[in-house]
Amino acid sequence: MEQYEHTCMIRGDGGRTLRGILDRICNKWTLLVVATLDGSTLRFSDLHAQIPGISQRMLTLTLRNLERDGLVSRTVHAEVPPRVEYALTPAGSSLIPPALALASWAIEHVPHIEESRAAYEARAR
């Protein structure tokens, strides 16, 4: 079976199903939060410290979406001061391998892509 016969998975219903999910996954912070939670249970402040550049608002929203989608669990400990711990669910963990596949591709092709961009810019004059 040829490779391109599989791309129906991507194109499927005009890509609507896939894109509905991709829109959740491929926003600015989701993959980074998931990767940071991989193998660890972390508090809100830990995540905020370990993900440089993320705002409180975006961290909250990203975590809410992930919780809503069942990829992250949220545990509130009845203490003072409050302690809230986040962890990946099994479904969340299962996202790691494909995310790594994409990350590997990206890292492997960054040089080629940047080279190509530079050449394109040079040609543009």
Added chain:
Amino acid sequence: MEQYEHTCMIRGDGGRTLRGILDRICNKWTLLVVATLDGSTLRFSDLHAQIPGISQRMLTLTLRNLERDGLVSRTVHAEVPPRVEYALTPAGSSLIPPALALASWAIEHVPHIEESRAAYEARAR
């Protein structure tokens, strides 16, 4: 070696390198265009017909970015009427497997995610 030790690939330099690439890949149309070009050389109008919902403008911009990044080749035939053919470069083709990995994950988890969302909504009242 544990799985989570690999996530440094994602987190890397704070995720900047990866996200720079992901921002190119994970927009609304790029993956769909790449998937459609997988295994075929297609004209502009073919792509426009095979990707439901995409506007001329967005197809043009998406193809330009892909060409700029060296993932798609653009061949202009000096004819009347003009004929322009697009095809994946080797680098572009290499994006298919990781894209499929993500698509497979998405499709496999759509039921679970929608279920989780429904439960979340119900709880929210």
Added chain:
DNA sequence: CTGAATCCGCGATGATACTG
């Protein structure tokens, strides 16, 4: 500490009209 609420700018996307 862990958020929620508000305001705002900008970029991505889309609709439409025009061109070589």
Added chain:
DNA sequence: CAGTATCATCGCGGATTCAG
């Protein structure tokens, strides 16, 4: 056929402030 140009929109994401 294969674009380009222009205008309008809309939501993401950031900064800031307030709250339990």
